[in-house]
Amino acid sequence: MAAQVITITSGKGGVGKTTVTANIGVALAALGKRVVCLDADIGLRNLDVVMGLENRIVYDIVDVVEGRCKMRQALIKDKRLSGLYLLPAAQTRDKSAVKPADLVRVCDQLRADHDFVLIDSAAGIEEGFRMAMAPADLILIVTNPEVSAVRDADRIIGLLEAAEKDPAKLIVNRLKPEMVSRGDMLDTGDVLEILAVDLIGIVPEDESVLISTNRGRPVAMDEKSLAGQAFRNIARRLLGEDVPFQTFRGQTNIFERFLRMVRSNGRQT
Amino acid sequence: MSGLFNFLRGHQEPTSRDVAKQRLQLVLVHDRANISPGLLEMLKDEIIAVISKHLEIDRQGVQITFTQSRNESRLVANIPLLDGRRRKTSG
Numbered sequence: 262m263a264a265q266v267i268t269i270t271s272g273k274g275g276v277g278k279t280t281v282t283a284n285i286g287v288a289l290a291a292l293g294k295r296v297v298c299l300d301a302d303i304g305l306r307n308l309d310v311v312m313g314l315e316n317r318i319v320y321d322i323v324d325v326v327e328g329r330c331k332m333r334q335a336l337i338k339d340k341r342l343s344g345l346y347l348l349p350a351a352q353t354r355d356k357s358a359v360k361p362a363d364l365v366r367v368c369d370q371l372r373a374d375h376d377f378v379l380i381d382s383a384a385g386i387e388e389g390f391r392m393a394m395a396p397a398d399l400i401l402i403v404t405n406p407e408v409s410a411v412r413d414a415d416r417i418i419g420l421l422e423a424a425e426k427d428p429a430k431l432i433v434n435r436l437k438p439e440m441v442s443r444g445d446m447l448d449t450g451d452v453l454e455i456l457a458v459d460l461i462g463i464v465p466e467d468e469s470v471l472i473s474t475n476r477g478r479p480v481a482m483d484e485k486s487l488a489g490q491a492f493r494n495i496a497r498r499l500l501g502e503d504v505p506f507q508t509f510r511g512q513t514n515i516f517e518r519f520l521r522m523v524r525s526n527g528r529q530t
Numbered sequence: 531m532s533g534l535f536n537f538l539r540g541h542q543e544p545t546s547r548d549v550a551k552q553r554l555q556l557v558l559v560h561d562r563a564n565i566s567p568g569l570l571e572m573l574k575d576e577i578i579a580v581i582s583k584h585l586e587i588d589r590q591g592v593q594i595t596f597t598q599s600r601n602e603s604r605l606v607a608n609i610p611l612l613d614g615r616r617r618k619t620s621g
Binding site: 310315316317318319320352353471472473474475476477 | 561
């Protein structure tokens, strides 16, 4: 079976594209799929450190494109999870080193032996973005519940429509349920209403994401993490399962809620 | 084994902050010099192969490191030789 190529993009930088790519890759591989995580951010390589594979790089995607090595020499196998591979970006080249047609060719080469190719796109709407879009069968847009990120996501959606790409799906990343229930953060519903796209995942803000990235061990490998669970749910939805969305709002525990109730009463008297 | 040793010496598991800092320092050295850690591994294998043709070396003990200071970059190979005397007593 030929792989599905999924591009993860955002418009705005810093919303968590790379974290999302690494963790969906991990979650799909944990479900027994053969996955290549492809870093298309040429010149600003980061998927390698997020996946914890930075010490194993010899060749990168530019070496493959320019014929200096075979594909299998550049693919780094994750020893922790069978079926998971990284194709690293070049660190010292600029974005023009890989053209859209090159990436299409690279992906076509990967399709035969894998189930998914996940492309971590560069931020922005220029060259790097167009390159990462070229081979995509499905596009996932990552946004945060903040005005700037949602605005940039809307710009991406517009560009995809103009390019007559299939509708993208949205991941709302770093949602803070506490702030949403206080009425101080856009809710997923608000974001969906504004952007008019399908939702495929809501990932709560979770300290365990930073801690696991520090260690180079994607949080989707951590059974106990809330964010990890959210990434595993996205993977199952990509496989066609109907997984209900978690409601994070009620997930402050009873004790905390009681405490807050008592405190707010105290303030009133 | 080294974990047990560290435990007995009262060492604690490094915090994720420490791990992050170490990983960053290492990756930046390689980024700045444009020498990937994987390339060093390849160099190491080839150096071992070449030297083994002429000398008996302790392959496990070979270390190739890359260091960089303000005015020089240096590739350091530490290649322990197996000398006859020691081999007899240890093996």
